[in-house]
Amino acid sequence: MNRAQSKLTQGIDWPTVGLYFALVIIGLFAIFAAEHRDGDNVWHNILAQNKNYARQTMWLGVSLVLATLIWLMDSKFFTATANLLYAFGILLLLLVLAIGHDVKGSSSWLNIGSFRFQPAELTKLFTNLALAKYLSSLETDFTKLRPRLIAGAIALAPCAITILQNETGLALVYFSFFLVMYREGLPSALLVIAFSAIVLVLSALLVENKLILFIIFTVLAGLTIYFSRREIRRRKSRLFMIIGIWAFCSAFVTIVVPFAFTKVLKDYQVKRINVMLGKENDPKATYNTRQSMIAIGSGGLFGKGYLKGTQTRFDFVPEQSTDFIFCTIGEDFGFLGSMIFVGIYVALLLRIILIAERQRSTFSRVYAYGVACIIFFHVAINLAMTIGLAPVIGIPLPMVSYGGSSLMTFTMLIFIMLRLDADRQMVLR
Known part of the structure; x- marks a missing residue:
C-alpha cells in the first residue's frame, strides 16, 4: 500500500x-x-x-x-x-x-x-x-x-x-x-513600444491641452536631431525615423486617443478609466x-x-x-x-x-x-x-x-x- x-x-x-x-x-x-x-x-x-x-x-x-x-x-x-x-x-x-x-x-x-x-x-x-x-x-x-x-x-x-x-x-x-x-x-523592442504606447495614452488622458503635448514632442524631437546631427549626416534615414516617431506620437495623442474614447469605448468604460485617473466626479x-x-x-x-x-x-x-x-x-x-x-x-x-x-x-x-x-x-x-x-x-x-x-x-x-x-x-x- x-x-x-x-x-x-x-x-x-x-x-x-x-x-x-x-x-x-x-x-x-x-x-x-x-x-x-x-x-x-x-x-x-x-x-x-x-x-x-x-x-x-x-x-x-x-x-x-x-x-x-x-x-x-x-x-x-x-x-x-x-x-x-x-x-x-x-x-x-x-x-x-x-x-x-x-x-x-x-x-x-x-x-x-x-x-x-x-x-x-x-x-x-x-x-x-x-x-x-x-x-x-x-x-x-x-x-x-x-x-x-x-x-x-x-x-x-x-x-x-x-x-x-x-x-x-x-x-x-x-x-x-x-x-x-x-x-x-x-524582441524586447516590442515591449518598449507597448509601454511607450501606455505612456502616450496616459499622457493624452491626463493633459487636457493637447497643444502642450505637441510642443513637448516637438522640443524632444528637435533636441534629438541636434544631438544626433553627426549620425544624421552619415545616415539620412535617422532623420526620417525621428520625424516619423514625432509625427506618430503627435497624431496618437491628438487624434487616435480622443477618437477611441469618444467613438470606440462605451460610456461606462470611459468612466472607469476616469475614476482610476481621478477625473470622474x-x-x-x-x-x-x-x-x-x-x-x-x-x-x-x-x-x-x-x-x-x-x-x-x-x-x-x-x-x-x-x-x-x-x-x-x-x-x-x-x-x-x-x-x-x-x-x-x-x-x-x-x-x-x-x-x-x-x-x-x-x-x-x-x-x-x-x-x-x-x-x-x-x-x-x-x-x-x-x-x-x-x-x-x-x-x-x-x-x-x-x-x-x-x-x-x-x-x-x-x-x-x-x-x-x-x-x-x-x-x-
Whole structure:
C-alpha cells in the first residue's frame, strides 16, 4: 500500500500544492466573512447551502476531482490534444456570442440547466496549451516574423471574441501570453513600444491641452536631431525615423486617443478609466473604488479581526465575494495580513518560474511560464483595481474570489503544470 501510494505521488511538487491549498482555504474564509452579517448564527451559516462559500466548497470538490484525473493522466495527452482543445475553446466562445446569457452587463456565460460557466475562463487554459504546442514544434523558428505573427494570433483570437462578449477584464489576460513569447525570444523592442504606447495614452488622458503635448514632442524631437546631427549626416534615414516617431506620437495623442474614447469605448468604460485617473466626479461611478479603498484603509496595521470588518458587515463594498474579495482580507487582517497574503502569491509565482526553468521540454517550459503570467496578470490587475490604480473591470483573484469557472480553470492550469513537471525526465519535443 505504501509503495503504491508513493508511486502515485512520485514527482509532485509539494510546495506548489501547499501554496495552492493555502490560497483556496484563505478564499473560503474570505468568502464566508464577506457574507457573514451581525446576528447571523455562524454554525447555521456554515451549513447553509444557498451561500457563496457553500457553492465554492462544492466547486472545490469538483476541482479536486479534476486535479486527481489530471494527475492520473499521461502527460503526453496534453501535447497530443492541445490544438483540438484550443479549437473547442474557440467554438465555445463563438457559441456564447449566439446563445450566451447576460450577467451584470457581460454576455459571456453559458447556461446548461442549473450549471453556469464562463468559456473565456476555460479558454485561457486551452490557449496556453496551444501556444506551448506551437512554440515547441520543431518546425517553429521563433526568430522569424511569420511564426511570431501566428503565435500572436493564437493569443489574440480568443481575446477578440471575449471583447465582443463585453468581458474586457478576461480579455486583457490574454495579453499575458506576450510575456511568455518574450521569454521565448520575442524582441524586447516590442515591449518598449507597448509601454511607450501606455505612456502616450496616459499622457493624452491626463493633459487636457493637447497643444502642450505637441510642443513637448516637438522640443524632444528637435533636441534629438541636434544631438544626433553627426549620425544624421552619415545616415539620412535617422532623420526620417525621428520625424516619423514625432509625427506618430503627435497624431496618437491628438487624434487616435480622443477618437477611441469618444467613438470606440462605451460610456461606462470611459468612466472607469476616469475614476482610476481621478477625473470622474460622478459619485455613482466612483462608489465601488471609494468603498474598496475605505475598507482596506480601515483595517490599519493589524486589521479589525476576522468577521469584525464594518465595511463588510454593512454591505458598503459591492461584489465583495468576487471582484473585491481583497477588501475583506485588508479590513479584517490589516496591512500585515495583506502583505502575508500577497507574499503567498509571490511565493507561488517564484515557485512556478523555478518549475518552468527546470523543464527539459520546450512545451513544459512555455506552458509553466503561461501559468505564471496568467496568475500574475489576474493578481496585479485585481489588486490594482481594489486600491484605485486600475479601472474596475471585473477580474477575480486566482483561487480566492468566488466563482466555479475561475477555481476550476486555475486548478487545472496548476495541476497540468505539476503533471508535466513530474514527467520532466521525459523529453516531449
